[in-house]
Structure formats: C-alpha cells, structure tokens
Amino acid sequence: MTSETTPKSLRTIPREKAFYFFTSIGNYTGLSASSLKDFLEKINQVNIKSLEFHLNRGDFEKWLNEVLEDKKLAEQLGRLQRSNLSGDILRSQLYEIVSRHYKELTTRAAFSM
C-alpha cells in the first residue's frame, strides 16, 4: 500500500493532531488516537463518559472532518449524535459504525494496490 493509494483517513497523524479523549472540560483520560484504526481500538477502551462527552459536543465529527478529512464517517457520527444514545448502546453503535467504515476503507485500499 503506497501513500498515494492510502485514503487520508487511514494514515497515522502526528501526535499534536491526534484525538485526545476527555471525560469533561479539561479532564484528560490519558488515551489518544493517532489513526482511524487507533480510534476504533480506543472506542472499546475509553470510559463511556468520554464517548458521551465528545459525541455530544461534536468533537468526533470535527476531528474526522478537519484532521482525518473523512467526511463520510463524520456525517455518520453526526447522525449518531442526533440519536441521543448513551451508555453501552452508544459504545457498541459507535464501534460498529467506525469498524464498518474502517473495513470498507482497508478493503478498497487493498484492491487499489
């Protein structure tokens, strides 16, 4: 897989552009994600409060749009935000959406090699 064929959202980004998981204003959990794959893994590790906090603020959507430049996934998470889910249901839904999208991207990238 070359950098030309790799979708932008599959690349690893520098630490200053990573997503940092907080549970509330100024309270950093110590977990961060530097790629979509990393983000997917962290969804299952991070405190549920953090997922609720960021989803309600639209932070995931913003990061996906502005940093990973993945408009499609950003839109999907925007819809998830509007569904007002919380707790473990939110975690599983979020994981499913990101996981499905990640598989699509990796499959497409593999075929374009």
Next chain:
Amino acid sequence: MKLKNNTIALDATDYKILEALREDARQTYTDIGEQLGIAHSTVYDRIKRMEQYGIIKQYTTIVDAEKAGAKKITAIMTIYTEPKESEKVAEKLCKAPEILEVYTSLSEELQIIAKITAENQESLHTFIANSIAPLPGVLRIRTSILTKKFKENAFSIVSDPKKITFIKETRNIERRETV
C-alpha cells in the same frame, strides 16, 4: 541582616519591612521607618540590599480581574506525568501566557499542579486538549474550574516578633540537644 558566604540572613527588622511592603509596596521609606521605629535610611539600605540579593523580586500590581471587567475563568490543573518528562512539561507550561502558576508535587505519582486562566470553558478545554495533552510524558489531566474565591494572599511573612524569637529559641534548644 547579616552577610555570610555571599548569602544574606534576614533578621526580625527585615521581616517587618517585607511585611510592610507586602501590605502596601507604595509606602515610602519614611512611612515604613515610622511604623517600625527605625530611620528611613535603614529601611532604604535594607530594601536595596534585599533587592540586590533577589529576596525582593519585583513590585507588582494585583488586579481584581472581575472588577476590571475581565470575565475570565480560572482553573487548577493536576497533570500526571512520566517522571522523566515532568520537568520538560513544567518548563513548557511556564512559557504559555495562559498558565499563571506552575508547581510540582510528589504524592503517589509525580504531578504538576498549574493555575490556568481562559476566556471561557470552551477555550480552556481547547487549550488543554491542543497544547497540554499532546505534550510528551503527559499521562492524564484533572481540571477543576474555580467558582468562588474566599481568600487570596501572597506568601505570608513571619511578622510577629514573638514568633521570630520563638524560632530563634527553638533553634537554640535544638542546638543544645544535639551537642
């Protein structure tokens, strides 16, 4: 005030002068001299010496930000760090104008405690997320936004001559015990 090996040892009069300046740094040497019953030239000499040796670091203005119309928020951050990186993190924090004070503390884990100011909660969060969390060695951060101030005072100087005498007496007692 005694000089020994290029270091300065303050006496009770010096502490009283410092306390008087802490109360009101705009007082004249004569005002302070009259309060303490000493010559203004003595006050002048001692203040100059304390400035020279860095005991008096600066004369500043304490602004009541709320009355000045600055609607800012203040928060205390506890930043847990990897021991090897803590000094670097603390030094970087010191360079940020948003950070008012930085301390290190050793409890169960190495921590940096910092006072931070921001326009509002959102800008506080953005600064912490974009500028502090990404610093190498930062493990996690706890932030408490301050809501009401009950007291704020600069470092208190022992001004009571009895207390100073007590300290001296204690030292004498300790000396006697160790002999």
